[in-house]
Amino acid sequence: MSTVTENKPQGSNDPNQMMVPRPLKPWKATPKQLLPDVFGAIGTVIASLILVLVSPLAGILGFILTFIVLSLFIAASISWIRKDRKAAANSVSTIIIYFLAAFVLLPVASIVFEIIRKGAPGLSIGMFFDDMSVTASDAPLSEGGLLHALVGSLYVVALATIVSIPIGLLTALYLTEVKGKASGTVRFFVQAMSGVPSIVAGLFIYAVWMISLGGSYNTAAGSLALAILMIPTVARTAEEVLKLIPTDLREAGLALGATQWKTVALVVIPAARSGLITAVILGTARVAGETAPLLLTVGGNDAMNWNPFSGNNSALPFYVWKNFGLGTETGAERAWTGIFVLMVVVMIFFTIARVLGNKKG
């Protein structure tokens, strides 16, 4: 076995040079054992190419289907001939699972590719400094911009964050620090709350704000709808983070004579700080792209609206929705450009949450 001979005897080395012995993997297949698999794979590709060329099956779809069927068949026969039926079942299932995993990656790759291909050409510096108030909807993309939507999105998300931070955090503290009688129920309902359809959140705010209180469309109403969707994410992530704080820290605080409130405020929360920030940013990433609740609450606008508490406003998802709904060529282009900007915003939040979350370890 090649792996054994590569492992040098340890005593012959310079003692200053720390020699870490390479772990042995005697069960690992040698190149010679892998040979039939390699030939099988190459053979499958060639065979499916030939089959697609000579048979009525056509195109990439035909090739993929033939390739899957052939690879299953060939892998099964190789294992069956060399070993037994169980080995054949094993290699067939392995190939199926590899294909399934590959098919999961496919749509993501396609989405990212299309966003860049269709969204990037419409980008310009000017669009970040202009709104659509004096631009016709069928004007070329060099005119007008999406500043109003960007600012609107910033407003709704910021306000939603301000509302959900205290509620989400208090919920998490209740579940981990107070551990009251109702904590089982609360945890269950928070889980259920993360399944509330976004349109229902929008309808609820509409029913409260517009019907019962007689208000009109504005940014704050939209942010309340988003807060409903954001609270469970913040609460659940924060709970996970607080659970990781060692009980020793809490007990040390209490043993030094601090009250529970001081222990939580001065020991537990500072220790969990980066994790809690991650929780909030994850929530933000979740709601930044929400469309349905905004359709019912912010009203839409083509001009800038700096006042979040009065008057209609737009938001990036709303901008995309509106331009898509026009059904025109330029509308579609604007929608894709809007999606590009929206995805960049969401990914920025997502990356920050990732980096912070990993730093904590």
Place this chain on the structure above:
Amino acid sequence: MSTVNPVKSEGPTPREITTEPRFSDRIFRGIVSSGGMISLLVLGLISLFLFYNGLNVFRSEGLSFVTSFEWIAESIENGTEASYGIGAMLYGTLVIGFIGLFFGFPLAVGAALFLSYYAPEWLKKPMVLVVDVMAAIPSIVFGLWGFYVLMPHAEEWAKLINKYFGFIPIFSMPGDFYSRSPFIAGLVLAVMIIPIITSISREVFAQTPLDRIQAAYALGATRWSMIRSVVIPYGKGGVIGGAMLGLGRAIGETVAVYTVLNLVYDIRPEVLLSAGGSVASLIVNKFGEATEPELKALMAAGFVLFMVTLAVNFVANAIINKTVRQG
């Protein structure tokens, strides 16, 4: 200070020893507890407000609100009387939800198995990242991608299915209308529910006792027989719970479905035909030009949607909590 008042220099007076929470703690606990109850309150308020607003519609329509197919707003110039029924929409919601599950579930569980037992170390992290990114993609992006990118391909697939399996009633095609069908909406939903099912399944598979896995290997099991005899029996419940969570998400999905589905107020058995339904899409579709009474009917539809998703989520979470989070 100590020179002025020598008595105090002996140190601070001993702390009062008591098990009673201090005043500040009682306030703290009160605030945190009431904050923790807010989510209960919000859920209660949602059902209360939607039910209250839809009450008149529930009264006038009765049970036919969920069984009849027609959605006709009152119109004075046409002389039509209002009739609201979401039966077709409810049916359509379930159909696209199950189509989504049909395609999404094997992919998601396959990916979870791959990540847990097959993937080489270097591939694990990037692939988990991709699945997480998938969960962060907004639904409107899925909607537009489904409309502009997936639909042209999916129509071709639908034609192939119809060509070879057209003799089965659900794949038959009365006309030549393949676009915006429940099949395509289901495909978009399948992609959208993959991340949630994958992450729950991974969580479930991680709970499989390692000694059983090693025992299976020691007895000479191949990787697949180990999965079949250890991982699947242990994780079955949790994975089913994950699938139900995915179904709940599919039922409540609005924007992505609305962009790729043609709403028709009728129950059609053909899934490839351009005619489907979705309660959430109905709300978005009718909301813009709804009159006051129609708006109340939409609230009632929202209430039904809320109750259905809540029930699905309750059951799913109960199953998952039982199998995963308590060991």
